[in-house]
Amino acid sequence: MTRMNDYRLQRDAFGRxxxxxxxxESHAGxxxxxxxxxxxxxxGIALVDPHGHELAWIDRLTDLPDELRALVEAELASREFMPVISRIVSVSSFATPSTWRVKTDHGETDFVLKGEEDIRRLALPAxxxxxxxxxxxLIHDRYALDHHSRKILDRFL
Known part of the structure; x- marks a missing residue:
């Protein structure tokens, strides 16, 4: 596996x-x-070509020079959108489908939960x-939520 210090990374005229x-050898996109x-x-970040083939591996973002790290972080941010729930304000029903009103790191929003199977347990307590x-x-730590949020969540788990 080739490490990033053997490569150069930049944006082309199209922003890729x-x-x-x-x-x-240059690999666009x-x-x-x-x-x-x-x-x-x-x-553990892989740089892959448009066909999904791994071209390079980054052990830690913090090991990269500032300019290179900024490029990778900007690209990751543009592709990833995963709001982090900090509070469950309300649910329309304890039966699914139900509409949830939540506070996230991107503001307050509503979404529809189709079924309990759409709540996945990750490494505890996420x-x-x-x-x-x-x-x-994402809920990083369900036990760190306020009492009201935990009470609602427990009805679905």
């Missing part, structure tokens, strides 16, 4: 990431993909909730 390898997006988001449109919401 271009990876130039040690042999001088590379995409960073996190190996562990929730458990270790800043560790949860991942998928709404009816396929947007995933």
């Amino acid at each position: 990431l271009v990876l130039t390898d040690a042999d001088g 590379v995409v960073p993909v996190r190996a562990f997006p929730i458990a270790a988001p800043d560790q 949860l991942l909730i998928a709404d009816s449109h396929g947007i995933h919401y």
Whole structure:
């Protein structure tokens, strides 16, 4: 597996990431993909070509020079959208489907939970909730939520 210090990364005129390898070969349209997006988001990032083939590996984002790290982080941010729930304000019903009103790190929003199976347990105490449109919401620590939120959540778990 080739490490990033053997490569150069930049944006082309179309805003795509271009990876130039040690042999001088350019690969346009590379995409960073996190190996562990929730458990270790800043560790283990692959740079893959448009066909999904791994071209380079980043052990830790913090090991990259500032300019390179900024490019990778910007690309990741533009591709990933996973609001983090800080509070469950209300639910329309304790039967599914139900509409949830939640506060997230991106503001307050409503979403529809189709079924209890759309709440997945991750490494304790984290949860991942998928709404009816396929947007995933993260709860880092369900035990750290306020009492009202935990009470609602417990009805669905």
